[in-house]
Amino acid sequence: DIQLTQSPSFLSASVGDRVTITCRASQGISSYLAWYQQKPGKAPKLLIYAASTLQSGVPSRFSGSGSGTEFTLTISSLQPEDFATYYCQQLNSYPPPLTFGGGTKVEIK
Amino acid sequence: QLQLQESGPGLVKPSETLSLTCTVSGGSISSSSYYWGWIRQPPGKGLEWIGSIYYSGSTYYNPSLKSRVTISVDTSKNQFSLKLSSVTAADTAVYYCARQQRFRGGPSWFDPWGQGTLVTVSS
Secondary structure, three states, X not given: OOOEEEEOOEEXXXXXXXXXXXXXXXXXXXXXEXXXXXXXOOOOEEEEEOOOEEOOOOOXXXXXXXXXXXXXXXXXXXXXXXXXXXXXXXXXXXXXXXXXXXXXXXXXX | OOEEEEEOOOEEOOOOOEEEEEEEEOOOOOOOOEEEEEEEEOOOOOOEEEEEEEOOOOEEEOXXXXXXXXXXXXXXXXXXXXXXXXXXXXXXXXXXXXXXXXXOOEEEEEEEEOOOEEEEEOO
16 A cells, blocks of 8 residues: 655644645656545545646645645645645555545644 | 535455445436536545546546546436545544536536545454
């Protein structure tokens, strides 16, 4: 299985801060990575796919980069609605499984 | 606008079979561009992919659950279903269904998701 390790697992930040979350894969996955945002009691929402492609309707303050084994999700200026948990997911379906990172919870400082 | 809705019992007894259905509205489950997947999330924990199905019936399963999982599709009803057998308390989770983009021939990212349904395994 391809393991995804997110760091940090928790971060405290203020509105307006630039925030970066890292996702490291246990083996190279090219650009086959997605990012999701999940708020309490809600389903995850797709933010980015193929490492850097912004999903339609997602604010441009979100961006993704990376390839191979190291990826980042950046929020350029944190907004109140961005406090949530973020997950990465690798997109190699063969061989299975599709896997998720352990999550990064972003809380208000 | 595509919507997905999970349905099924919220309480299942240990050793029995968990059965859920996902109804797709606002689009066809028979689209060649998409797979349809199940994901679960134990309370307070992270996300785990269970498996995915194509409208033709082709399936991908998580090897860790493969011996207990069956995913099927009913294109006439625009639904797909999950069966998980021999459940234990460890299977207690919110279960989500979602559409997956067909990518490099297989299932990939999930969008959109259903709202999720909590299934508790308890006697």
